[in-house]
Structures are given as structure tokens and as C-alpha cells.
Amino acid sequence: MGRPVAIIGSGQTYHGRRFDVTYPELVKEAVDALFEKTGISPDDIEGVVSGTMPSMMEGVALTHFYFAEVLRSVGKPIMKTETCGSTGISLAFTGYYWVASGMADLVLVVGSEKMNEGDSQATMTTVVEPFYQRYFIAGAPGVFSMQCQEWSTRFGIPEEKVREAATRITIDHHNDAFDNPYAHIKKRLTPEEVNNARIITYPIRLWDVCPNSDGACAMIFASEEMVKKYGLKPAWVKGVGYSGEEYWFGDSEKAIWQCAIDAAKQAYNMAGITNPRKELDVAEVYNPFTYQEMLYYECFGFCDFGEACDLVLKGVFSREGELPCDPSGGTLCTNPIGATGLNRVAEAALQVTGQAGDHQIPGAKLSLAHAMGGVDQYNGVMILGSKK
Amino acid sequence: MKKDFYTVSNVIRLPHKYAAGPTFTRFYNGLEEGKIYGTSCPSCKKTFVPARSFCPGCCANLDEWVEVSQEGEVVSWTYTDREFFGMPGKPPVVLALIRLDGTDCDFLHLIGGIDQDDLEKVKSSIKRGTRVRARWNDEKKGHMLDIKCFEPVS
Ligand SMILES: [Zn+2]
Numbered sequence: 439m440g441r442p443v444a445i446i447g448s449g450q451t452y453h454g455r456r457f458d459v460t461y462p463e464l465v466k467e468a469v470d471a472l473f474e475k476t477g478i479s480p481d482d483i484e485g486v487v488s489g490t491m492p493s494m495m496e497g498v499a500l501t502h503f504y505f506a507e508v509l510r511s512v513g514k515p516i517m518k519t520e521t522c523g524s525t526g527i528s529l530a531f532t533g534y535y536w537v538a539s540g541m542a543d544l545v546l547v548v549g550s551e552k553m554n555e556g557d558s559q560a561t562m563t564t565v566v567e568p569f570y571q572r573y574f575i576a577g578a579p580g581v582f583s584m585q586c587q588e589w590s591t592r593f594g595i596p597e598e599k600v601r602e603a604a605t606r607i608t609i610d611h612h613n614d615a616f617d618n619p620y621a622h623i624k625k626r627l628t629p630e631e632v633n634n635a636r637i638i639t640y641p642i643r644l645w646d647v648c649p650n651s652d653g654a655c656a657m658i659f660a661s662e663e664m665v666k667k668y669g670l671k672p673a674w675v676k677g678v679g680y681s682g683e684e685y686w687f688g689d690s691e692k693a694i695w696q697c698a699i700d701a702a703k704q705a706y707n708m709a710g711i712t713n714p715r716k717e718l719d720v721a722e723v724y725n726p727f728t729y730q731e732m733l734y735y736e737c738f739g740f741c742d743f744g745e746a747c748d749l750v751l752k753g754v755f756s757r758e759g760e761l762p763c764d765p766s767g768g769t770l771c772t773n774p775i776g777a778t779g780l781n782r783v784a785e786a787a788l789q790v791t792g793q794a795g796d797h798q799i800p801g802a803k804l805s806l807a808h809a810m811g812g813v814d815q816y817n818g819v820m821i822l823g824s825k826k
Numbered sequence: 827m828k829k830d831f832y833t834v835s836n837v838i839r840l841p842h843k844y845a846a847g848p849t850f851t852r853f854y855n856g857l858e859e860g861k862i863y864g865t866s867c868p869s870c871k872k873t874f875v876p877a878r879s880f881c882p883g884c885c886a887n888l889d890e891w892v893e894v895s896q897e898g899e900v901v902s903w904t905y906t907d908r909e910f911f912g913m914p915g916k917p918p919v920v921l922a923l924i925r926l927d928g929t930d931c932d933f934l935h936l937i938g939g940i941d942q943d944d945l946e947k948v949k950s951s952i953k954r955g956t957r958v959r960a961r962w963n964d965e966k967k968g969h970m971l972d973i974k975c976f977e978p979v980s
Contacts, residue, residue: 688932
């Protein structure tokens with residue numbers, strides 16, 4: 439199983455249209471914040487992991503080379519991890535594996551994206567099967583709309599109820615974002631505004647979709663010895679799970695979504711979790727689309743299949759609810775893709791170390807972080823705890 | 827409020843030519859003849875369309891060819907009146923995952939033959955389970971878009 443590993447610090451940039459800095463300068467902002475916060479010297483880092491979406495996003499290939507200096511990686515081993523939207527969680531896994539294996543004691547992990555510098559929808563379209571499927575997806579929103587329709591019709595959930603629950607989710611998260619200093623879109627929304635917003639790809643409307651964000655996130659994974667040495671509050675990695683499916687969209691069902699179910703199961707088994715809704719204190723679920731967040735609640739065993747809408751409307755997953763989900767505002771409010779999954783991990787770590795500030799869930803001891811990548815192809819789940 | 831800094835523009839144009847190989851070539855030839863071909867995996871007992879050279883389940887090489895039905899059921903769909911990168915034709919468009927009869931995966935294509943200017947009309951004519959049939963273009967080029975769209979079977 440490997441050695442115990444903890445996250446002992448993270449740094450995030452402010453998100454938005456960051457035309458005030460170059461891409462390496464943006465990455466530097468997150469890395470510098472991390473070193474300043476932890477007091478750890480960059481010289482003590484033994485290896486660096488970096489990751490982004492496909493290079494077409496910003497038109498610079500092999501971005502870990504571009505960032506070599508600001509990652510403080512000169513003279514050190516550097517690895518790139520890239521799994522589309524799940525890049526961030528895969529980065530965290532890479533850092534975790536490196537330390538758990540005993541090959542390093544202190545690893546820096548950095549995810550970043552500058553989505554506003556290119557054509558993000560076109561970039562994401564290049565992820566899709568090129569011979570037959572690329573014509574028919576309408577970017578990421580088209581794929582996820584079809585998944586949402588598959589889900590709601592699979593369980594016979596009335597369109598109105600799905601809409602009502604999605605509206606509740608987006609209003610809550612955009613409110614939550616006010617308490618997260620790093621969140622991109624903060625807005626007080628009304629149900630009318632959400633329900634009447636323009637359609638992007640039916641049934642998804644404007645406020646059901648995440649923004650294009652520029653941002654970066656940096657994190658340090660440490661061995662038990664380093665946790666003791668630096669005396670920083672650790673978020674221990676209790677479980678990891680990662681599972682993927684076939685490449686072609688349409689080869690496997692996406693409502694009862696096996697790779698999401700399996701990723702969570704693996705992580706729960708490792709962490710010894712049997713009743714996630716009861717045992718977890720907070721979850722940072724990857725929610726680029728409102729509807730998808732509900733689908734994950736079901737696949738992760740937070741509730742039964744077909745039940746998520748009802749529980750959302752009862753407030754089970756809101757800030758004061760039984761299992762608060764995405765108190766940071768989540769991906770729905772902030773989405774610098776290559777960093778997004780790592781933001782989920784950073785937020786989950788802040789929660790179990792009591793450092794989440796205004797969006798702290800009181801007394802949180804066990805948290806879940808998650809991200810998804812590809813054309814509904816991969817899911818990764820990480821469980822963090824305040825105790826080893 | 828904020829100072830505007832310089833931006834530097836850059837355009838990268840990279841044309842590609844993808845080798846289709848014998849399996850996809852045969853599928854494209856089928857389209858030229860107005861036929862949709864799939865391949866079957868004898869061990870997984872599944873038929874895939876468009877035809878695949880290897881089974882997505884067990885990776886066996888597939889050489890059992892079947893001409894599949896041009897009719898099937900809508901599994902899921904979406905509508906948009908916005909233009910997305912790489913989209914064939916102008917919006918509004920309806921995209922759908924279609925399970926062609928006798929096959930074991932969903933076939934991604936366009937829905938047509940309905941009034942697409944009004945979402946409410948689209949919603950009343952296309953649902954999960956709606957029967958649809960391929961409509962072909964008169965001129966066929968051995969391309970996925972030789973199938974113009976799938977239309978509801980009346
Ligand atoms: Zn097979």
C-alpha cells in the first residue's frame with residue numbers, strides 16, 4: 439500500500455481573465471503563495487509534477503518546460519501528468535504515488551490553465567474521436583447535456599424537478615463563492631434569472647455551466663518524517679481511486695456510470711468508508727455542470743440512483759446540510775481546467791485542517807476530492823483525513 | 827480600473843491526414859453504397875457501429891462484418907442554437923446518441939426531419955425511445971456526413 443502521505447500546504451491564484459500576467463507568471467503566483475504559506479524552502483523539494491489540458495489550449499507544447507523556473511524544477515526530476523479535466527486529481531495521485539513509494543519525501547505538484555488565451559471549446563473538441571464522432575458533440579456542453587438527458591430519462595425524473603434542483607445547486611454555489619477568496623464567478627442569482635437564462639445545449643442553460651478561468655494551484659505532498667519536521671497541519675491521504683472507460687462516446691452507459699462508481703469504491707475501500715454520506719464531513723465534487731453534480735452524488739453512493747434531485751431540494755448537500763458539497767463554489771464557479779481537480783484536493787485539504795476560512799465546514803475531519811476527464815471517460819477520487 | 831497590458835497574437839495552423847486503415851476504409855465504402863456496417867466480437871457477442879478493427883471490450887481483432895439496421899431508438903439527445911467548433915452546418919441542430927437495432931453501442935449523429943426552430947417542437951418530437959431512421963444525402967462521398975441525419979419514423 440505504500441507509506442503514509444500527507445498534503446502539508448497549498449497555494450491558489452486568484453481566478454478570472456488573468457490578462458495582467460503571462461502564463462509562467464500565473465504559475466509563479468500559486469507556487470510562491472505555497473512556499474510563503476508553508477515556510478518550506480524550494481531547495482528541499484525533491485521532485486516536481488506539473489499538468490495542464492492539451493497544449494492547444496494556450497498554443498504552447500510541453501508546458502512543464504515553459505514553467506521550469508517558476509516550478510523551481512531546475513536541477514530536479516520533473517514529470518507531466520495530463521488527463522483532460524481530471525488532470526488535477528491525476529496530478530495529486532502522481533505526487534501521492536511518488537511519496538508513498540518511498541522514492542521522495544517532499545514533492546511539489548502544480549496544475550494550471552489559462553483558458554482565456556485560446557479557444558477552449560475548440561481545444562476540447564480535439565479530445566473527441568476524429569473519424570466519426572467529432573462532428574456531433576457541440577463542445578463539452580453537448581456531451582454533458584446528452585449525459586444529463588440519459589440520466590434523467592433513465593430514472594424517469596420529471597424535467598421540471600431536474601430543473602428545480604439544478605437551479606438550487608447553481609444559486610447555492612454562486613453564493614458560496616463569495617466566501618472563497620479565490621473563486622472566479624460570485625453572483626447572487628434568482629431562480630427566474632437561472633431558469634430563463636439562454637440555452638447553451640438543452641437542457642443546460644448559462645448558469646448550469648462553469649466559466650473559462652485562468653488560474654493555478656500548487657501543493658506539497660510529504661512523507662510522515664517531513665510532516666514531523668515542518669510541523670504543518672497535515673491532510674492525510676486516506677484513499678485513492680481512479681477508473682476509466684472506453685474512448686468512444688456511446689460504448690458505455692453514463693447514467694449508472696461505472697468508472698465513477700468504481701473510482702469512489704476503490705477510494706472508500708482504502709479509507710475504510712462504508713457509509714459515505716454519514717462518514718464524510720464535506721465533499722469537493724467536480725461539478726462543471728449542475729446536472730453532473732447530482733449524477734455524481736448517486737454514483738458516489740451519497741444517495742440512491744434517481745434520488746439526488748429530491749435530496750438537493752431538501753438541502754442535504756448544501757452548506758448546512760448533512761453532507762456539504764462544494765462549499766468553495768466548486769468547478770461551477772471556477773474552472774481553470776488543468777488546475778481544477780487540484781483545486782478540489784486543495785479545498786478538501788483546507789477543510790480537514792480547519793483552514794478553509796469563511797467557507798469552513800465546522801469540525802470537518804474527513805473529506806472527498808474528485809475530478810473527471812475526457813469525453814465522460816475517467817474519474818478520480820481522493821479521500822483526505824485529519825488523522826493518519 | 828485595471829491597466830491594459832499588451833497581448834501578442836499567434837495563430838497555429840496544423841493540417842493533419844489520419845490513416846483510416848482497412849476497417850474504417852471499408853466502413854466508408856459502405857457509406858458510399860448507402861449502407862452502415864458494423865463488426866461483431868464473437869467472444870463478447872457484441873456488434874459495434876461504426877465498424878471497429880478491434881473490440882473495445884477484449885481487444886480481439888474483429889473481422890466479422892454485418893450490415894446493421896438503418897433504424898434505431900434515440901437514447902439521448904441535445905439541442906443547441908449556438909455554433910460550436912467543428913459542427914457540420916449551421917445551428918440550430920439536434921444531436922443524438924442512437925442505438926441502431928441489433929447493435930451494442932450508441933451511434934452519434936444528427937437528428938433531422940423535424941422543426942428545429944422551436945425547442946418545444948423538438949421536445950415533443952424527440953424523446954428517449956423515439957424510433958428514427960437514417961436519411962442519406964443524394965451525393966455520397968464516403969464520409970460520415972453521407973448520412974444527412976436520422977429522422978423520426980412516422
Ligand atoms: Zn470482445
